Amino acid sequence: MTSADLLIDAFGRVQENVHGAVSDLTPDELAVQLDPGANSIAWLIWHLTRVQDDHIADVAGTEQVWTAAGWAERFALPFDDTATGYGDNPDAITQLGKVSAELLLGYYDAVHEQTIKYVSGLTDADLPRVVDTRWNPPVTLAVRLISVVDDDIQHSGQAAFIRGVLLRRR
Numbered sequence: 001m002t003s004a005d006l007l008i009d010a011f012g013r014v015q016e017n018v019h020g021a022v023s024d025l026t027p028d029e030l031a032v033q034l035d036p037g038a039n040s041i042a043w044l045i046w047h048l049t050r051v052q053d054d055h056i057a058d059v060a061g062t063e064q065v066w067t068a069a070g071w072a073e074r075f076a077l078p079f080d081d082t083a084t085g086y087g088d089n090p091d092a093i094t095q096l097g098k099v100s101a102e103l104l105l106g107y108y109d110a111v112h113e114q115t116i117k118y119v120s121g122l123t124d125a126d127l128p129r130v131v132d133t134r135w136n137p138p139v140t141l142a143v144r145l146i147s148v149v150d151d152d153i154q155h156s157g158q159a160a161f162i163r164g165v166l167l168r169r170r
Helices: 003-022 041-060 071-075 090-095 101-120 141-169
Strands: 130-132
Touching: 003 041, 003 101, 003 141, 041 101, 041 141, 071 101, 130 141
Parallel strands: none
Antiparallel strands: none
């Protein structure tokens, strides 16, 4: 198994988690906040997708799917096109509004496709490349990709938890 195979598998598991958390939920259910100011499923999935899109586009040297494929216009959010949800306050979470599962999954799947296209071409020799010098030590491609996978798994797990609560309430 190569590093590329491992990354493809990891991002494939994230895709399964995202679909499992979102599929067949209504826009109202996707927008539920279990407590005031808490993240909703819609916000968690939008955020993890935005971060993945941002980070993969950065290391790949490509435009983000968010803007390149018109997803920013489809979502029509009151945020700057560069927003990823990082550091959002509770008010920003509610501004995502009620979005459909199809919209969330459409954007996620487009980013997933771009991600797999990129990581499929990586070799072990690519992974030590420094991609961010703002940190000490500087961030390598390997660390950045694992960071994205970790963030995705955490947020998709949070979304799955909320889904479980909602389904028990039905």
